[in-house]
Amino acid sequence: MNPNTLQNALLVATLDAQPWDSLDSVPDERRYLAALDGTQPLSVEEKRQLWLSPAARVRFFNARALRLAEVAVAWKRQGLQNTGQRLAADGGNTDIARVRTADFTLTLQRDDTDPAKPEWIMILKLEGELRQSLENGGFAVTVIDSGGLEWFHGTPDQDGTVSTVWSHLKSPLDRLRDHSITVKPC
Amino acid sequence: MSQGTQAFFPLAGGEGKITQLRCLNDPDPSGKSMIAQVIGKNSLNEKVSNILGAARGFSPSLLGKHVVVRFPDTKNSFDGESYGLALAIADRLLFEGMTGINRRIYATGLIRESGSGEIDAVDPGTFLNKVQLIAQNAGQGDVFVFPFDNWRDSDPEVVNSVKAMKNNGVVVAHARHMNELAFLWAKPKPAKEQQPQSAFPFWTFGSQDLALAVASGLLVAVLAVTLLTNLD
Numbered sequence: 001m002n003p004n005t006l007q008n009a010l011l012v013a014t015l016d017a018q019p020w021d022s023l024d025s026v027p028d029e030r031r032y033l034a035a036l037d038g039t040q041p042l043s044v045e046e047k048r049q050l051w052l053s054p055a056a057r058v059r060f061f062n063a064r065a066l067r068l069a070e071v072a073v074a075w076k077r078q079g080l081q082n083t084g085q086r087l088a089a090d091g092g093n094t095d096i097a098r099v100r101t102a103d104f105t106l107t108l109q110r111d112d113t114d115p116a117k118p119e120w121i122m123i124l125k126l127e128g129e130l131r132q133s134l135e136n137g138g139f140a141v142t143v144i145d146s147g148g149l150e151w152f153h154g155t156p157d158q159d160g161t162v163s164t165v166w167s168h169l170k171s172p173l174d175r176l177r178d179h180s181i182t183v184k185p186c
Numbered sequence: 187m188s189q190g191t192q193a194f195f196p197l198a199g200g201e202g203k204i205t206q207l208r209c210l211n212d213p214d215p216s217g218k219s220m221i222a223q224v225i226g227k228n229s230l231n232e233k234v235s236n237i238l239g240a241a242r243g244f245s246p247s248l249l250g251k252h253v254v255v256r257f258p259d260t261k262n263s264f265d266g267e268s269y270g271l272a273l274a275i276a277d278r279l280l281f282e283g284m285t286g287i288n289r290r291i292y293a294t295g296l297i298r299e300s301g302s303g304e305i306d307a308v309d310p311g312t313f314l315n316k317v318q319l320i321a322q323n324a325g326q327g328d329v330f331v332f333p334f335d336n337w338r339d340s341d342p343e344v345v346n347s348v349k350a351m352k353n354n355g356v357v358v359a360h361a362r363h364m365n366e367l368a369f370l371w372a373k374p375k376p377a378k379e380q381q382p383q384s385a386f387p388f389w390t391f392g393s394q395d396l397a398l399a400v401a402s403g404l405l406v407a408v409l410a411v412t413l414l415t416n417l418d
Contacts, residue, residue: 095188096188096213098214105214107213107214109188109210109213109254110188111188111190111208111210111256112188112189113189113190113191113192113208113210113285114192115189119258121210121225121254121256123214123223123225123254125214125217125218127217154228155228157228157231158219159217159218159219159220161218161223161228162228163223163224163225163226163228164225164226165225165226165256165258
Protein backbone atom coordinates (compact mmCIF):
# COMPACT_ATOMS: atom_id res chain seq x y z
CA MET A 1 0.00 0.00 0.00
CA ASN A 2 1.48 3.38 -0.92
CA PRO A 3 1.75 6.11 1.73
CA ASN A 4 -1.07 8.22 0.25
CA THR A 5 -3.52 5.33 0.31
CA LEU A 6 -2.51 4.55 3.87
CA GLN A 7 -2.99 8.16 4.94
CA ASN A 8 -6.41 8.28 3.28
CA ALA A 9 -7.48 5.04 4.97
CA LEU A 10 -6.35 6.39 8.32
CA LEU A 11 -8.21 9.64 7.76
CA VAL A 12 -11.43 7.87 6.74
CA ALA A 13 -11.24 5.58 9.80
CA THR A 14 -10.68 8.55 12.09
CA LEU A 15 -13.59 10.54 10.67
CA ASP A 16 -15.89 7.50 10.73
CA ALA A 17 -15.16 6.96 14.40
CA GLN A 18 -16.41 10.42 15.38
CA PRO A 19 -19.71 10.33 17.31
CA TRP A 20 -22.75 11.81 15.59
CA ASP A 21 -23.62 15.32 16.76
CA SER A 22 -26.66 17.44 16.02
CA LEU A 23 -27.68 19.20 12.79
CA ASP A 24 -29.07 21.95 15.00
CA SER A 25 -25.61 22.82 16.22
CA VAL A 26 -24.05 23.42 12.81
CA PRO A 27 -24.60 26.01 10.04
CA ASP A 28 -27.21 25.25 7.42
CA GLU A 29 -26.54 24.62 3.69
CA ARG A 30 -26.84 28.30 2.77
CA ARG A 31 -23.72 29.07 4.77
CA TYR A 32 -21.73 26.42 2.92
CA LEU A 33 -23.17 27.48 -0.45
CA ALA A 34 -21.82 30.97 0.17
CA ALA A 35 -18.44 29.46 1.00
CA LEU A 36 -18.44 27.31 -2.13
CA ASP A 37 -19.30 30.35 -4.24
CA GLY A 38 -16.38 32.19 -2.73
CA THR A 39 -18.56 35.05 -1.51
CA GLN A 40 -18.09 34.19 2.17
CA PRO A 41 -15.06 32.00 2.86
CA LEU A 42 -15.09 29.74 5.90
CA SER A 43 -13.40 31.01 9.02
CA VAL A 44 -10.71 28.98 10.76
CA GLU A 45 -13.27 27.98 13.39
CA GLU A 46 -15.75 26.82 10.76
CA LYS A 47 -13.06 24.78 8.99
CA ARG A 48 -12.17 23.15 12.29
CA GLN A 49 -15.84 22.35 12.84
CA LEU A 50 -15.95 20.59 9.44
CA TRP A 51 -13.16 18.28 10.57
CA LEU A 52 -14.69 17.58 13.97
CA SER A 53 -18.44 17.41 13.29
CA PRO A 54 -20.14 14.72 11.15
CA ALA A 55 -23.28 16.87 11.07
CA ALA A 56 -21.36 19.81 9.65
CA ARG A 57 -19.91 17.57 6.95
CA VAL A 58 -23.39 16.30 6.03
CA ARG A 59 -24.53 19.89 5.55
CA PHE A 60 -21.40 20.72 3.57
CA PHE A 61 -21.80 17.76 1.22
CA ASN A 62 -25.51 18.57 0.76
CA ALA A 63 -24.52 22.08 -0.29
CA ARG A 64 -21.86 20.73 -2.61
CA ALA A 65 -24.28 18.25 -4.24
CA LEU A 66 -26.74 21.09 -4.74
CA ARG A 67 -24.08 23.23 -6.39
CA LEU A 68 -22.97 20.36 -8.65
CA ALA A 69 -26.58 19.81 -9.74
CA GLU A 70 -26.87 23.51 -10.50
CA VAL A 71 -23.73 23.36 -12.65
CA ALA A 72 -25.13 20.40 -14.58
CA VAL A 73 -28.39 22.30 -15.18
CA ALA A 74 -26.47 25.40 -16.25
CA TRP A 75 -24.41 23.36 -18.75
CA LYS A 76 -27.62 21.98 -20.24
CA ARG A 77 -29.22 25.42 -20.42
CA GLN A 78 -26.14 26.84 -22.11
CA GLY A 79 -26.07 24.00 -24.59
CA LEU A 80 -22.56 22.92 -23.61
CA GLN A 81 -21.53 19.68 -25.22
CA ASN A 82 -20.29 17.56 -22.33
CA THR A 83 -21.08 14.27 -24.07
CA GLY A 84 -19.34 12.96 -27.18
CA GLN A 85 -18.35 9.90 -29.13
CA ARG A 86 -15.15 8.77 -30.80
CA LEU A 87 -14.52 10.59 -34.04
CA ALA A 88 -15.36 8.39 -36.98
CA ALA A 89 -12.42 9.87 -38.89
CA ASP A 90 -9.82 8.19 -36.68
CA GLY A 91 -11.72 4.92 -36.39
CA GLY A 92 -8.91 2.98 -38.05
CA ASN A 93 -6.12 4.38 -35.89
CA THR A 94 -5.01 1.95 -33.22
CA ASP A 95 -2.48 4.28 -31.55
CA ILE A 96 -4.51 7.44 -31.02
CA ALA A 97 -8.23 7.96 -30.49
CA ARG A 98 -10.15 11.13 -29.80
CA VAL A 99 -13.55 12.11 -28.45
CA ARG A 100 -14.06 15.72 -29.38
CA THR A 101 -16.92 18.15 -28.89
CA ALA A 102 -16.96 21.94 -28.93
CA ASP A 103 -16.28 21.94 -25.18
CA PHE A 104 -13.78 19.17 -24.55
CA THR A 105 -11.32 16.84 -26.23
CA LEU A 106 -10.39 13.50 -24.77
CA THR A 107 -7.26 12.10 -26.42
CA LEU A 108 -6.11 8.54 -25.92
CA GLN A 109 -2.54 7.75 -26.88
CA ARG A 110 -1.10 4.26 -26.79
CA ASP A 111 2.31 4.13 -25.14
CA ASP A 112 4.31 1.27 -26.68
CA THR A 113 7.66 2.37 -25.26
CA ASP A 114 7.78 -0.93 -23.41
CA PRO A 115 6.28 -3.25 -26.06
CA ALA A 116 5.77 -5.95 -23.43
CA LYS A 117 3.53 -3.64 -21.44
CA PRO A 118 1.58 -1.22 -23.66
CA GLU A 119 -0.50 1.35 -21.82
CA TRP A 120 -3.03 4.01 -22.75
CA ILE A 121 -2.45 7.62 -21.79
CA MET A 122 -5.55 9.80 -21.48
CA ILE A 123 -5.53 13.58 -21.75
CA LEU A 124 -8.74 15.56 -21.20
CA LYS A 125 -8.65 19.15 -22.42
CA LEU A 126 -11.58 21.34 -21.36
CA GLU A 127 -12.60 24.35 -23.40
CA GLY A 128 -14.51 27.60 -23.10
CA GLU A 129 -17.42 28.00 -20.74
CA LEU A 130 -17.35 24.42 -19.54
CA ARG A 131 -13.80 24.91 -18.33
CA GLN A 132 -14.66 28.31 -16.90
CA SER A 133 -17.61 27.06 -14.87
CA LEU A 134 -15.47 24.32 -13.30
CA GLU A 135 -12.76 26.83 -12.45
CA ASN A 136 -15.26 29.27 -10.99
CA GLY A 137 -16.84 26.63 -8.80
CA GLY A 138 -13.53 25.08 -7.79
CA PHE A 139 -14.76 21.70 -9.00
CA ALA A 140 -12.87 18.69 -10.18
CA VAL A 141 -14.04 16.77 -13.21
CA THR A 142 -14.98 13.16 -13.79
CA VAL A 143 -15.14 11.26 -17.08
CA ILE A 144 -17.81 8.54 -17.31
CA ASP A 145 -18.92 6.40 -20.23
CA SER A 146 -22.50 5.56 -21.11
CA GLY A 147 -21.99 2.09 -19.62
CA GLY A 148 -21.52 3.70 -16.21
CA LEU A 149 -17.75 3.17 -15.96
CA GLU A 150 -15.80 6.05 -14.46
CA TRP A 151 -12.65 6.41 -16.55
CA PHE A 152 -10.92 8.88 -14.26
CA HIS A 153 -11.36 12.08 -12.29
CA GLY A 154 -9.07 14.95 -11.41
CA THR A 155 -8.58 18.65 -10.99
CA PRO A 156 -7.85 20.57 -14.21
CA ASP A 157 -4.52 22.38 -14.44
CA GLN A 158 -4.08 25.96 -15.59
CA ASP A 159 -4.66 24.90 -19.21
CA GLY A 160 -7.89 23.07 -18.31
CA THR A 161 -6.19 19.70 -18.70
CA VAL A 162 -6.40 16.48 -16.72
CA SER A 163 -4.26 13.47 -17.58
CA THR A 164 -3.82 9.93 -16.37
CA VAL A 165 -3.23 6.36 -17.50
CA TRP A 166 -6.00 3.85 -18.28
CA SER A 167 -6.41 1.52 -15.31
CA HIS A 168 -9.23 -0.83 -16.32
CA LEU A 169 -8.82 -4.27 -17.83
CA LYS A 170 -10.75 -3.86 -21.07
CA SER A 171 -9.18 -1.68 -23.76
CA PRO A 172 -10.51 1.90 -23.88
CA LEU A 173 -10.95 1.48 -27.63
CA ASP A 174 -13.40 -1.35 -26.96
CA ARG A 175 -15.31 0.87 -24.55
CA LEU A 176 -15.38 3.68 -27.11
CA ARG A 177 -16.81 1.37 -29.73
CA ASP A 178 -19.92 0.80 -27.61
CA HIS A 179 -20.20 3.89 -25.44
CA SER A 180 -20.25 7.67 -25.47
CA ILE A 181 -18.19 9.76 -23.03
CA THR A 182 -19.61 12.31 -20.61
CA VAL A 183 -17.68 14.93 -18.64
CA LYS A 184 -19.24 15.94 -15.31
CA PRO A 185 -18.26 18.20 -12.41
CA CYS A 186 -17.39 16.42 -9.18
CA MET B 187 3.24 1.77 -32.74
CA SER B 188 3.37 4.90 -30.63
CA GLN B 189 6.80 4.56 -29.07
CA GLY B 190 8.49 7.06 -26.86
CA THR B 191 11.96 7.26 -25.43
CA GLN B 192 13.03 6.45 -21.92
CA ALA B 193 15.82 7.11 -19.49
CA PHE B 194 16.45 5.78 -16.02
CA PHE B 195 17.41 7.72 -12.93
CA PRO B 196 18.14 6.87 -9.29
CA LEU B 197 15.99 7.97 -6.37
CA ALA B 198 18.30 8.10 -3.39
CA GLY B 199 15.77 8.50 -0.56
CA GLY B 200 15.23 5.57 1.83
CA GLU B 201 16.73 2.38 0.43
CA GLY B 202 16.86 4.04 -2.96
CA LYS B 203 15.70 2.65 -6.28
CA ILE B 204 16.09 3.08 -10.00
CA THR B 205 13.06 4.48 -11.73
CA GLN B 206 12.29 5.59 -15.25
CA LEU B 207 10.76 8.43 -17.19
CA ARG B 208 9.43 8.51 -20.72
CA CYS B 209 8.89 11.14 -23.38
CA LEU B 210 6.32 10.85 -26.15
CA ASN B 211 5.18 13.21 -28.86
CA ASP B 212 2.17 15.27 -27.82
CA PRO B 213 -0.60 14.53 -30.31
CA ASP B 214 -2.65 17.60 -29.29
CA PRO B 215 -0.33 20.46 -28.39
CA SER B 216 -2.64 23.36 -29.27
CA GLY B 217 -3.89 25.54 -26.44
CA LYS B 218 -1.25 24.34 -23.98
CA SER B 219 0.76 27.09 -22.39
CA MET B 220 3.61 24.78 -21.36
CA ILE B 221 5.71 22.52 -23.52
CA ALA B 222 5.42 19.51 -21.20
CA GLN B 223 2.33 17.62 -20.14
CA VAL B 224 3.28 15.36 -17.24
CA ILE B 225 0.76 12.54 -17.14
CA GLY B 226 -0.99 12.28 -13.78
CA LYS B 227 1.24 14.92 -12.22
CA ASN B 228 -0.11 18.33 -13.20
CA SER B 229 1.95 19.93 -10.47
CA LEU B 230 5.15 19.00 -12.33
CA ASN B 231 4.12 20.53 -15.68
CA GLU B 232 5.81 23.84 -15.00
CA LYS B 233 8.99 22.43 -13.49
CA VAL B 234 9.46 19.88 -16.29
CA SER B 235 8.73 22.54 -18.93
CA ASN B 236 11.35 24.82 -17.39
CA ILE B 237 13.94 22.05 -17.33
CA LEU B 238 13.27 21.12 -20.95
CA GLY B 239 13.28 24.74 -22.06
CA ALA B 240 16.73 25.20 -20.51
CA ALA B 241 18.08 21.88 -21.79
CA ARG B 242 16.95 22.64 -25.33
CA GLY B 243 18.52 26.07 -25.19
CA PHE B 244 21.33 25.05 -27.51
CA SER B 245 18.92 23.71 -30.09
CA PRO B 246 16.47 26.42 -31.19
CA SER B 247 14.62 24.05 -33.51
CA LEU B 248 13.39 22.14 -30.45
CA LEU B 249 12.38 25.09 -28.30
CA GLY B 250 8.63 25.06 -28.88
CA LYS B 251 8.03 21.36 -29.38
CA HIS B 252 5.45 19.86 -27.05
CA VAL B 253 6.07 16.61 -25.29
CA VAL B 254 4.16 14.19 -23.08
CA VAL B 255 6.20 13.04 -20.08
CA ARG B 256 5.54 10.01 -17.92
CA PHE B 257 7.00 8.71 -14.69
CA PRO B 258 5.40 5.28 -15.03
CA ASP B 259 6.87 3.68 -11.90
CA THR B 260 6.43 6.64 -9.59
CA LYS B 261 2.95 7.10 -8.17
CA ASN B 262 3.94 9.51 -5.46
CA SER B 263 5.71 12.78 -5.91
CA PHE B 264 9.43 12.92 -5.22
CA ASP B 265 11.81 15.55 -4.01
CA GLY B 266 14.72 16.95 -5.94
CA GLU B 267 15.41 17.64 -9.57
CA SER B 268 18.25 15.24 -10.26
CA TYR B 269 15.98 13.55 -12.84
CA GLY B 270 16.58 16.65 -15.00
CA LEU B 271 19.47 15.18 -16.98
CA ALA B 272 17.59 11.93 -17.67
CA LEU B 273 14.59 14.00 -18.77
CA ALA B 274 16.67 16.18 -21.08
CA ILE B 275 18.27 13.10 -22.68
CA ALA B 276 14.95 11.30 -23.24
CA ASP B 277 13.50 14.48 -24.72
CA ARG B 278 16.39 14.91 -27.12
CA LEU B 279 16.32 11.25 -28.15
CA LEU B 280 12.62 11.61 -28.94
CA PHE B 281 13.12 14.52 -31.28
CA GLU B 282 16.07 12.81 -32.93
CA GLY B 283 13.77 9.87 -33.67
CA MET B 284 15.77 7.50 -31.47
CA THR B 285 12.84 5.43 -30.21
CA GLY B 286 13.08 1.70 -29.67
CA ILE B 287 16.76 1.60 -28.70
CA ASN B 288 17.67 -1.43 -26.64
CA ARG B 289 20.38 -0.06 -24.39
CA ARG B 290 19.35 1.61 -21.18
CA ILE B 291 20.49 5.12 -20.45
CA TYR B 292 20.97 5.92 -16.78
CA ALA B 293 21.52 9.52 -15.78
CA THR B 294 21.63 11.73 -12.73
CA GLY B 295 22.23 15.45 -12.90
CA LEU B 296 20.63 18.86 -12.75
CA ILE B 297 19.81 21.01 -15.75
CA ARG B 298 20.55 24.64 -14.94
CA GLU B 299 17.15 26.31 -15.38
CA SER B 300 18.66 29.73 -16.01
CA GLY B 301 21.09 28.23 -18.48
CA SER B 302 21.19 26.93 -21.98
CA GLY B 303 22.05 23.25 -21.78
CA GLU B 304 24.45 23.44 -18.82
CA ILE B 305 24.55 20.43 -16.49
CA ASP B 306 25.06 21.00 -12.76
CA ALA B 307 26.16 18.62 -10.03
CA VAL B 308 23.72 16.68 -7.89
CA ASP B 309 24.04 16.76 -4.10
CA PRO B 310 27.48 15.21 -3.38
CA GLY B 311 26.01 13.63 -0.25
CA THR B 312 23.73 11.40 -2.32
CA PHE B 313 25.94 10.92 -5.37
CA LEU B 314 27.76 7.82 -4.17
CA ASN B 315 24.47 6.15 -3.26
CA LYS B 316 23.13 6.95 -6.74
CA VAL B 317 26.22 5.67 -8.51
CA GLN B 318 26.07 2.43 -6.54
CA LEU B 319 22.37 1.98 -7.37
CA ILE B 320 23.14 2.38 -11.06
CA ALA B 321 26.15 0.05 -10.80
CA GLN B 322 23.83 -2.65 -9.42
CA ASN B 323 21.44 -2.27 -12.35
CA ALA B 324 23.41 -1.28 -15.45
CA GLY B 325 24.80 -3.96 -17.73
CA GLN B 326 26.72 -4.55 -20.92
CA GLY B 327 26.02 -1.86 -23.51
CA ASP B 328 24.10 0.44 -21.15
CA VAL B 329 25.13 4.06 -20.66
CA PHE B 330 25.63 6.06 -17.47
CA VAL B 331 25.84 9.85 -17.72
CA PHE B 332 26.48 12.26 -14.87
CA PRO B 333 27.74 15.82 -14.27
CA PHE B 334 31.42 16.58 -14.70
CA ASP B 335 31.44 18.50 -11.41
CA ASN B 336 30.45 15.36 -9.49
CA TRP B 337 33.32 13.48 -11.11
CA ARG B 338 35.83 16.23 -10.35
CA ASP B 339 34.88 16.13 -6.66
CA SER B 340 34.34 12.38 -6.41
CA ASP B 341 35.79 10.21 -3.67
CA PRO B 342 37.57 6.85 -4.18
CA GLU B 343 34.37 4.85 -3.66
CA VAL B 344 32.73 6.62 -6.60
CA VAL B 345 35.82 6.01 -8.71
CA ASN B 346 35.76 2.32 -7.83
CA SER B 347 32.05 2.00 -8.69
CA VAL B 348 32.61 3.72 -12.02
CA LYS B 349 35.56 1.40 -12.77
CA ALA B 350 33.42 -1.62 -11.94
CA MET B 351 30.73 -0.38 -14.31
CA LYS B 352 33.24 0.11 -17.10
CA ASN B 353 34.58 -3.41 -16.51
CA ASN B 354 31.01 -4.68 -16.92
CA GLY B 355 30.74 -3.04 -20.32
CA VAL B 356 28.82 0.05 -19.27
CA VAL B 357 29.63 3.19 -21.23
CA VAL B 358 30.31 5.91 -18.65
CA ALA B 359 30.41 9.60 -19.54
CA HIS B 360 30.46 12.85 -17.60
CA ALA B 361 29.48 16.18 -19.11
CA ARG B 362 29.22 19.89 -18.41
CA HIS B 363 26.80 20.62 -21.21
CA MET B 364 24.14 18.80 -23.20
CA ASN B 365 26.03 19.23 -26.43
CA GLU B 366 28.80 16.98 -25.04
CA LEU B 367 26.29 14.14 -25.12
CA ALA B 368 25.64 14.23 -28.85
CA PHE B 369 27.09 10.73 -29.14
CA LEU B 370 23.86 9.47 -27.55
CA TRP B 371 21.72 10.65 -30.45
CA ALA B 372 24.28 10.31 -33.22
CA LYS B 373 22.70 8.25 -35.95
CA PRO B 374 24.78 5.43 -37.42
CA LYS B 375 26.27 6.40 -40.80
CA PRO B 376 24.59 4.67 -43.72
CA ALA B 377 26.69 1.91 -45.29
CA LYS B 378 28.74 3.13 -48.27
CA GLU B 379 26.82 2.58 -51.48
CA GLN B 380 28.39 -0.15 -53.55
CA GLN B 381 29.03 0.23 -57.26
CA PRO B 382 26.69 -2.02 -59.20
CA GLN B 383 28.43 -5.06 -60.59
CA SER B 384 28.67 -4.93 -64.38
CA ALA B 385 27.54 -7.86 -66.45
CA PHE B 386 30.54 -7.17 -68.74
CA PRO B 387 33.42 -6.36 -66.39
CA PHE B 388 36.20 -6.72 -68.97
CA TRP B 389 35.22 -4.02 -71.35
CA THR B 390 32.93 -1.74 -69.37
CA PHE B 391 34.95 1.14 -67.88
CA GLY B 392 33.98 3.81 -65.46
CA SER B 393 35.51 7.28 -65.72
CA GLN B 394 38.08 6.44 -63.02
CA ASP B 395 39.16 3.34 -64.92
CA LEU B 396 39.57 5.36 -68.11
CA ALA B 397 41.70 7.96 -66.36
CA LEU B 398 43.89 5.25 -64.88
CA ALA B 399 44.38 3.64 -68.29
CA VAL B 400 45.34 6.94 -69.93
CA ALA B 401 47.79 7.76 -67.10
CA SER B 402 49.37 4.31 -67.37
CA GLY B 403 49.72 4.66 -71.15
CA LEU B 404 51.39 8.05 -70.81
CA LEU B 405 53.82 6.67 -68.22
CA VAL B 406 54.79 3.79 -70.50
CA ALA B 407 55.30 6.20 -73.42
CA VAL B 408 57.53 8.50 -71.33
CA LEU B 409 59.60 5.56 -70.12
CA ALA B 410 59.97 4.24 -73.69
CA VAL B 411 61.10 7.66 -75.01
CA THR B 412 63.57 8.02 -72.10
CA LEU B 413 64.98 4.56 -72.74
CA LEU B 414 65.39 5.14 -76.47
CA THR B 415 67.06 8.52 -75.91
CA ASN B 416 69.53 6.98 -73.43
CA LEU B 417 70.39 4.21 -75.90
CA ASP B 418 71.69 6.82 -78.33
